Structure formats: C-alpha cells, structure tokens
Amino acid sequence: MPFTHVVTFRWVPEKHDVADEVRRSLEELVRSLPGVHSYLCGSDAGLNPGNSDFAVVGTFASKEDFLHYRDHPEHQRILEELIVPNLADKEVVQIER
Amino acid sequence: MPFTHVVTFRWVPEKHDVADEVRRSLEELVRSLPGVHSYLCGSDAGLNPGNSDFAVVGTFASKEDFLHYRDHPEHQRILEELIVPNLADKEVVQIER
Numbered sequence: 001m002p003f004t005h006v007v008t009f010r011w012v013p014e015k016h017d018v019a020d021e022v023r024r025s026l027e028e029l030v031r032s033l034p035g036v037h038s039y040l041c042g043s044d045a046g047l048n049p050g051n052s053d054f055a056v057v058g059t060f061a062s063k064e065d066f067l068h069y070r071d072h073p074e075h076q077r078i079l080e081e082l083i084v085p086n087l088a089d090k091e092v093v094q095i096e097r
Numbered sequence: 098m099p100f101t102h103v104v105t106f107r108w109v110p111e112k113h114d115v116a117d118e119v120r121r122s123l124e125e126l127v128r129s130l131p132g133v134h135s136y137l138c139g140s141d142a143g144l145n146p147g148n149s150d151f152a153v154v155g156t157f158a159s160k161e162d163f164l165h166y167r168d169h170p171e172h173q174r175i176l177e178e179l180i181v182p183n184l185a186d187k188e189v190v191q192i193e194r
Contacts, residue, residue, distance in 0.1 A: 004137055006152040008105055008188040038135075040101055040156075045193040047160070055103040055190035057154050059137075063144070091105040091188045093152035096142040 002037060003066045003096050004059045008052040010089040018086045019043045019054050025078045026056065033072065035065025052089070063096060099134060100160045100193050102167075105149040107186040115183045116140045116151050122175045123153065130169070132162025149186070160193060 011018065023041050030039045041056040060066040069075055108115065120138050127136045138153040157163040166172055 003142070004152075004154065006103060006105060006154055008103060008190045010188075040192060040194070042192040042194055045100070045160075045191045047191050048189060051189045051191060053190070055101075055192060057101065057103055063142075089188075091107075091186075092145060092148045093105045093150070094142045094144050094148060095137060095139040095152060097137070097139055 001063075001096055002059055002061065003063045003094065004057065005066055005070075006093045006095070007056040008091045009054040009056075009083065009087055011053045011086050012088045018082055022054065022078065022082050025074075025082065029072065029074045029078070030058065030069065033065075033069055035061035036069070037061055052091075066094075098160075098193055099156055099158065100163045100191065101154065101156045102163055103190045103192070104153040105188045106151040106153075106180065106184055108150045108183050109185045115179055119151065119175065119179050122171075122179065126169065126171045126175065127155065127166065130162070130166055132158035133166070134158055149188075163191075 026041050030036045037059040039058045043054050044051045058069065060069065123138050124136070127133045134156040136155045140151050141148045155166065157166065
C-alpha cells in the first residue's frame with residue numbers, strides 16, 4: 001500500500017539559505033532509491049505570510065520503502081548536518097492509502 | 098507552473114472523529130474542480146507518536162487553479178464547519194515548481 005510522508009519545516013530565522021542545499025541533497029538521494037512513486041520538496045512560495053518555510057512530500061510504494069529512505073545513511077546525514085541544526089519547528093504526517 | 102498545497106492539522110484532543118468527514122468532503126469537492134493534478138488527504142498512520150493528525154497534499158496545474166479551490170464556497174464551508182472548530186494547530190507550505 002502506498003505510504004506518503006509529509007513534513008513541514010520552519011527554519012530558525014537567519015538560516016533560510018540552507019533550503020536549496022537540503023532540496024538538492026534530498027532529491028539526489030531519492031533518485032538512487034527503490035520504490036519512490038513521487039517526491040517533491042522545496043521552499044514555500046510566499047503566498048501566505050504565516051506559512052512554514054519548507055515541505056517534503058514523498059510517496060513510496062510501501063511503508064518498507066519509506067523506512068529504507070528514512071533510515072538511509074545519506075538521509076540521516078542530511079538530517080543531522082543540514083536540517084536539525086537549522087530547524088525551529090517540524091510537523092510530520094504519514095498517510096498509508 | 099504546478100502549485101502544491103501542503104497542510105498539516107492537529108485536532109483538538111477529543112475531536113479526531115471529524116477526520117473522515119473532512120476527508121470525504123474534500124475528496125468530493127476536488128472531483129468537481131478543474132486543474133487538480135493530484136490530491137491526497139487523510140489521517141496520520143500512527144508510525145510516530147509525535148506526528149500531527151491529518152494532512153492535505155494537493156497539486157494543481159497552476160496557482161490560479163489552487164486559488165479557485167481555496168476560495169470555492171464548498172471549501173470555505175468545510176473549513177468553517179468541520180475543520181476550524183476542531184483545530185488545535187495548522188501548518189501550511191505551498192511549493193510552486
């Protein structure tokens with residue numbers, strides 16, 4: 001069953017410049033992984049002032065394919081080196097349908 | 098240019114039962130609208146205890162198609178009658194790519 005991982009990030013105020021590197025690194029990672037139906041990540045378009053800063057939406061063929069992505073060493077590196085040090089808030093929802 | 102609207106909701110603690118009606122109402126609405134490339138909404142799968150409760154991910158052919166959805170009377174009714182009265186927190190990110 002398809003498994004969709006949805007994440008929104010707020011960066012700490014002066015750290016918006018990390019967004020492009022996060023996007024490129026995540027996109028490069030998923031190109032090498034099996035079972036990725038679709039994957040979109042990027043910065044908010046600025047339509048609403050109160051929006052969060054960045055989102056990731058990945059749909060995987062199965063929960064197992066998602067877990068393989070989540071636990072992949074490169075994904076952990078991106079989290080630890082690029083995302084977590086610059087993160088003010090994160091919200092996650094995962095839909096299995 | 099495709100426009101993706103990403104929303105995460107946290108419901109007020111005792112109001113989780115509104116989720117199915119929200120999902121059915123939103124899905125019915127988008128079936129009638131032009132320019133909807135893809136649309137997924139639903140409750141969190143429960144993989145991580147700290148996750149939010151519900152997400153909406155809609156990809157529209159253009160920002161204008163998204164605005165048509167956003168401002169549609171039925172979408173406003175769903176927001177005002179079903180979502181807002183039961184909402185503890187909401188995060189939104191919109192990606193135009």
